[in-house]
Amino acid sequence: xxxxMVADSIGDRVAVGSLTYAELFERASAGSKLVGDxxxxxxINSEAVPIGLFSAALAGIPYVPVNYRLxxxxxxxxxxxxxxxxxxxxxxxxxxxxxxxxxxxxDRPSFLNTVSAGSERSDAPSDPDAxxxxxxxxxxxxxxxxxxxxxxxxxxxxxGTVEFLGADPEDAALVSVPPYHIAGLxxxxxxxxxxxxxxxxxxxxxxxxVEVARREAITHAMVVPTMLGRxxxxxxxxxxxxxxLRHLSYGGGRMPVSVIERALTLLPNTGFVNAYGxxxxxxxxxxxxxxxxxxxxxxxxxxxxxRLGSVxxxxxxxxxxxxxxxxxxxxxxVSGEYLGIGATVRDDGWFPTNDGGRIDGGGYLFxxxxxxxxxxxxAENLSPGxxxxxxxxxxxxxxxxxxxxxxxxxxxxxxxFVVRRDDITxxxxxxxxxxxxxxxxxxxxxxFLDELPYSETGKLLRRVLRTTSGS
Amino acid sequence: xxxxxxxxxRSAVCDTEVVVVRxxxxxxxxxxxxxxxxxxxxxxxxxxxxxPAHAGGSQMGKRFAxxxxxxxxxxxxxxxxxxxxxxxxxxxxxxxxxxxxx
Numbered sequence: 001x002x003x004x005m006v007a008d009s010i011g012d013r014v015a016v017g018s019l020t021y022a023e024l025f026e027r028a029s030a031g032s033k034l035v036g037d038x039x040x041x042x043x044i045n046s047e048a049v050p051i052g053l054f055s056a057a058l059a060g061i062p063y064v065p066v067n068y069r070l071x072x073x074x075x076x077x078x079x080x081x082x083x084x085x086x087x088x089x090x091x092x093x094x095x096x097x098x099x100x101x102x103x104x105x106x107d108r109p110s111f112l113n114t115v116s117a118g119s120e121r122s123d124a125p126s127d128p129d130a131x132x133x134x135x136x137x138x139x140x141x142x143x144x145x146x147x148x149x150x151x152x153x154x155x156x157x158x159x160g161t162v163e164f165l166g167a168d169p170e171d172a173a174l175v176s177v178p179p180y181h182i183a184g185l186x187x188x189x190x191x192x193x194x195x196x197x198x199x200x201x202x203x204x205x206x207x208x209x210v211e212v213a214r215r216e217a218i219t220h221a222m223v224v225p226t227m228l229g230r231x232x233x234x235x236x237x238x239x240x241x242x243x244x245l246r247h248l249s250y251g252g253g254r255m256p257v258s259v260i261e262r263a264l265t266l267l268p269n270t271g272f273v274n275a276y277g278x279x280x281x282x283x284x285x286x287x288x289x290x291x292x293x294x295x296x297x298x299x300x301x302x303x304x305x306x307r308l309g310s311v312x313x314x315x316x317x318x319x320x321x322x323x324x325x326x327x328x329x330x331x332x333x334v335s336g337e338y339l340g341i342g343a344t345v346r347d348d349g350w351f352p353t354n355d356g357g358r359i360d361g362g363g364y365l366f367x368x369x370x371x372x373x374x375x376x377x378x379a380e381n382l383s384p385g386x387x388x389x390x391x392x393x394x395x396x397x398x399x400x401x402x403x404x405x406x407x408x409x410x411x412x413x414x415x416x417f418v419v420r421r422d423d424i425t426x427x428x429x430x431x432x433x434x435x436x437x438x439x440x441x442x443x444x445x446x447x448f449l450d451e452l453p454y455s456e457t458g459k460l461l462r463r464v465l466r467t468t469s470g471s
Numbered sequence: 472x473x474x475x476x477x478x479x480x481r482s483a484v485c486d487t488e489v490v491v492v493r494x495x496x497x498x499x500x501x502x503x504x505x506x507x508x509x510x511x512x513x514x515x516x517x518x519x520x521x522x523p524a525h526a527g528g529s530q531m532g533k534r535f536a537x538x539x540x541x542x543x544x545x546x547x548x549x550x551x552x553x554x555x556x557x558x559x560x561x562x563x564x565x566x567x568x569x570x571x572x573x
Contacts, residue, residue: 001479001490005547009531126511128477152477159492159545161569164532186573194571222573249572275572284572315569332476332493 026118031055038085224458276311288312487550495542504552527553
């Protein structure tokens with residue numbers, strides 16, 4: 001329906017790569033005739049992603065993007081759960097999916113070639129309760145769960161946040177977030193609905209990102225925090241800015257305040273948006289706007305300045321409350337449903353996010369991380385983020401992560417993992433934290449590492465660190 | 472008619488098509504060009520005409536709302552008829568764009 005509207009009004013405008021919206025619609029219509037019960041994608045970014053997503057929608061079946069970087073065993077386990085259906089995959093993946101019952105495997109070039117003939121436009125089915133997307137959560141803990149997003153959730157999100165054809169004809173969005181991340185799918189839907197051309201980066205590298213952003217005069221982009229840090233280093237080193245980039249949003253993990261301050265200085269003409277959301281909420285539910293960023297940076301009031309570390313205010317279409325330190329949300333884009341497990345949304349529509357948070361006097365939301373990550377020292381709850389922020393403020397620290405380690409006296413104590421710039425010592429950093437925070441928050445041990453473990457979508461892998469810390 | 476959020480409707484007398492963005496309270500009748508709208512997958516009956524009293528037209532991409540019942544619809548195709556709820560015209564809603572978050 002979204003694509004149909006856009007193809008009807010600006011069919012000649014380029015949608016993705018060199019395809020126009022009219023061509024995208026014709027290819028998605030052709031794709032919708034190929035697929036079986038589900039369209040599974042195990043692939044890098046390319047125009048096959050929007051074609052696949054809309055093919056599935058037109059066929060009235062779920063689109064199931066899966067992370068190709070998983071081990072063979074994990075990948076097969078997920079695809080077996082997602083089957084039966086058709087899998088559109090990177091050529092390198094074909095051999096990894098042999099002999100899965102009910103699965104028809106087609107490599108990306110063949111898929112693109114087959115749909116390139118196009119077909120008459122299919123009429124989109126109109127069941128808002130049909131499943132649009134099954135998204136296996138990144139599984140930073142335990143077995144991955146499949147989040148269920150129905151057409152009603154995604155449509156509510158897009159209609160609630162994006163202006164139809166709101167983009168200027170020269171606007172272009174650089175999408176480097178992988179297709180199996182909710183932000184990668186939200187980017188497709190928002191870009192198409194606003195009429196903004198999509199430029200894909202097949203796989204992220206900071207050099208490539210900056211080069212494509214300059215070459216394609218990219219005006220909009222979304223990155224995860226680790227990407228932004230690396231992009232800034234490259235922009236700084238290469239000595240010229242990103243003049244066309246009007247709008248850079250970030251989300252998907254905690255952004256260190258020092259990185260965003262550097263970004264605001266380095267890219268003075270870019271509007272920054274911090275977007276907070278979950279897979280289960282069809283992407284963004286709160287945003288810190290470009291004006292909020294600049295106001296916070298310019299302010300002498302510590303409370304306003306602190307908002308640079310917030311995720312801003314809830315969307316007007318979302319209700320949000322803090323209950324006993326946990327963020328709860330309600331709204332039509334909120335799914336909170338998992339395949340085979342059912343809905344975790346309460347009868348009155350409220351969904352517990354499992355994220356800790358607080359709201360300041362001006363209505364700005366501060367996310368304090370997963371509740372599972374809270375460290376309980378004695379009877380005191382410690383948020384790792386607060387200690388990490390204090391560590392990163394030290395000029396000799398590049399990155400820091402704090403997890404709980406078991407302790408005979410306190411039950412649990414905070415321990416830190418730090419990537420250092422200079423030759424600083426554990427003792428120095430401990431006293432640095434002590435003068436900034438209370439003594440209970442001083443890491444009992446600090447281990448220096450060359451780098452912190454991240455998933456490729458920028459999530460800090462705390463469980464890896466917990467194993468290291470022996471908790 | 473059950474005007475659920477996400478449900479799609481077409482005009483019985485013109486090209487207008489809408490999707491319900493926000494469901495109304497109660498069970499009012501959604502009309503276009505003076506006639507109740509029909510399900511999106513239903514065939515448009517022949518011979519219907521737009522009532523001149525409801526011929527203001529609808530434009531694709533625009534939102535129309537009635538604050539009293541809370542309904543909000545988005546025109547996914549424009550047409551000659553104007554939208555109404557139980558005979559009361561829906562008002563064109565000003566879009567207040569949010570900064571893009573993706």
